[in-house]
Amino acid sequence: MHISGQASATSLPIGSDADLAWVRQHVRQCAAQLGFGLVQQTKLVTAASELARNTLVHGGGGHAEITPLDNGLTRGLRMRFADQGPGIRDLELAMTDGYTSGGGLGLGLSGAKRLVHEFRVDTEPGRGTTVTAVAWVAQVPASRKGLQ
Amino acid sequence: MNHPVPGQPVQVPVLALGDVLLVSLQGELHDGMAEQLQQDITSRISTSRVTGVVIDISGVDIVDSFLGRVLAEIASTARLLAARTVLAGMRPAVAITLVELGLTLPGLITALDVDRAMEVLSQGGS
Amino acid sequence: MPEQDAAESAPQVVSSFLERRREQVAQRWADALLFRSVFTLSRDEAVEACKAVVDALSEVAVSGRLEDIDAPGFGTVREQLGRMAATRARAGSTPSQIADEVAGLRVPAMDLLRDEFTDPTSAQAQESVLALTVLLGTLRLVVMETALDANSELIERQRQQLLEVATPVIKLWESTVAVPLIGTLDSARSQVVMESLLEAIVDQRARYAILDITGVPTVDSLVAQHLMKTVAAARLMGAECIVSGIRPAIAQTIVQLGIDLGSVVTRASLADALAYALGRQGIEMTRSDTGASAR
Structure with a gap:
């Protein structure tokens, strides 16, 4: 993937319920401006909500970085959620549907992954977790790769 | 569409129509508000004669796993208190996203809109 | 003069040449078909675009990765080349025609490079010319690659438009809609089907x-998964889905693949599915005595 022509990233704090609402609203605005359709917007905002809540609940808070992308063929949105929390000890387990350590439904990570095109988790026990999710406008990248 | 500014919690109104509670969710819903709503509904069912609960989510932009869990829990709690819950008015984009997320809410009764939800409750059965 | 510095390698010579003659190379390239036809509004813009390409080539040359289309230097111009290729593709050029236009950049650059040497037949001059040829060959591949990408995007878009046309949702009866699916059901198509069906429900x-699915040739686990998702999404909106037209061969495949269609209501034909839907709404179909029974 050759990413260039990036517009400026926006950094938002994640420290409370109200911050989650701000993150959702900002992602919605960015996605609409970039030309994402309604369904894709909804998927992005939902993914952002899941990941931001993970940052708040499991990471003890942190921040979100929302960056519009342009790879020359299509536009996209990168969402990065970083915390300095305990990290994830068993990433494979955490990515499993239904696995939960925080009293939720255990769909946060695995579910959010299904809502975007690219997904990466960087984590180290004791050092925190950074989750990066990218989605591209239209269905070009999605259909080329097939489902998951 | 009505979008309250995030950071300013809005009380979720709970209306009583006969023995049915009608809850209309709008726009941004904070986690705390959703949990508050869950408690409100439970206490309303236990203190008055309520046989049905209709939750109208036609004004909701997204349902994530947290709100999904709250909705499922409201329905389960209501069932224990002998009231049926119908989720009404989910938008197509929200439904597609929920399914992709892996949340199909199997225990919930659903309806196209509030009218249909009332119909379902008046018919009884499942 | 480059030839006085015998220690300089051919790629380094090319790099410093591009740096020094940036303006001249850019001026000549701006008149080439590739740039002229894309930047039609202003020549200055074309010159700027050319300079960016010259800078990128210089960077690649310095890194010594003359034959590497993934050399970091190309990264900065890839987006620009992609836009240019897309513009040319929309104008009707094929990727190989676009690549030929890139090849047209070679001669003007080569002439300028030769002028750098007092003895164009010297070994260093020959090596430098060869290095620039290789470098421009690589640029040609990079452009060809982006052109193919742009092309496939165009095809994808047309395919998308076709999808929407090919997926009608029909109202069969009061409160009953149907989608007759014909052809292969891939991820993109399933997405369109799901969206149009849910919109129709509203x-x-x-x-x-x-x-x-009478017209769907094969059902594998992916197709089954798409069907299940559509059924689940429709249910969330308060509608019940019925899958009809499961041919015996497909029914067998479904069983053999161990696919669990679970709680999905299935019927052999569209007619059976409609009868089921009507029955659930308390509508019964009976043949009237007059006419039909007389035969």
Whole structure:
């Protein structure tokens, strides 16, 4: 993937319920401006909500970085959620549907992954977790790769 | 569409129509508000004669796993208190996203809109 | 003069040449078909675009990765080349025609490079010319690659438009809609089917939605997964889905693959599915005595 022509990233704090609402609203605005359709917007905002809540609940808070992308063929949105929390000890387990350590439904990570095109988790026990999710406008990248 | 500014919690109104509670969710819903709503509904069912609960989510932009869990829990709690819950008015984009997320809410009764939800409750059965 | 510095390698010579003659190379390239036809509004813009390409080539040359289309230097111009290739593709050029236009950049640059040497037949001059040829050959591949990408995007878009046309949602009865699916059901198509069906459920206030797969040649686990997702999404909106038209061979495949269609209501034909939907709404179909029974 050759990413260039990036517009400026926006950094938002994640420290409370109200911050989650701000993150959702900002992602919605960015996605609409970039030309994402309604369904894709909804998927992005939902993914952002899941990941931001993970940052708040499991990471003890942190921040979100929302960056519009342009790879020359299509536009996209990168969402990065970083915390300095305990990290994830068993990433494979955490990515499993239904696995939960925080009293939720255990769909946060695995579910959010299904809502975007690219997904990466960087984590180290004791050092925190950074989750990066990218989605591209239209269905070009999605259909080329097939489902998951 | 009505979008309250995030950071300013809005009380979720709970209306009583006969023995049915009608809850209309709008726009941004904070986690705390959703949990508050869950408690409100439970206490309303236990203190008055309520046989049905209709939750109208036609004004909701997204349902994530947290709100999904709250909705499922409201329905389960209501069932224990002998009231049926119908989720009404989910938008197509929200439904597609929920399914992709892996949340199909199997225990919930659903309806196209509030009218249909009332119909379902008046018919009884499942 | 480059030839006085014998220690300089051919790629380094090319790099410093591009740096020094940036303006001249850019001026000549701006008149080439590739740039002229894309930057039609202003020549200055074309010159700027050319300079960016010259800078990129210089960077690649310095890194010594003359034959590497993934050399970091190309990264900065890839987006620009992609836009140019897309513009040319829209104008009707094929990727190989576009690549030929890139090849047209070689001669002007080569002439300028030769002028650098007092003895164009010297070994260093020869090596430098060869290095620039290789470098421009690589640029040609990079452009060809982006052109193919742009092309496939165009095809994808047309395919998308076709999808939408090819997926009609029909109102069969009061509160009952149906989608007759014909052809292969891939991820993109399933997405369109799901969206149009759910929209139709809202518009028609449908209680029942029939997905008829009579025209779907094969059902694998991915297709089954798409069907299940559509059924689940429709249910979330308060409508019940019925999958009809499961041919015996497909039914067998479904069983053999161990696919669990679970709680999905299935019927052999679209007619059976409609009868089911009507029955659930308390509508019964009976043949009237007059006429039909007389035969």
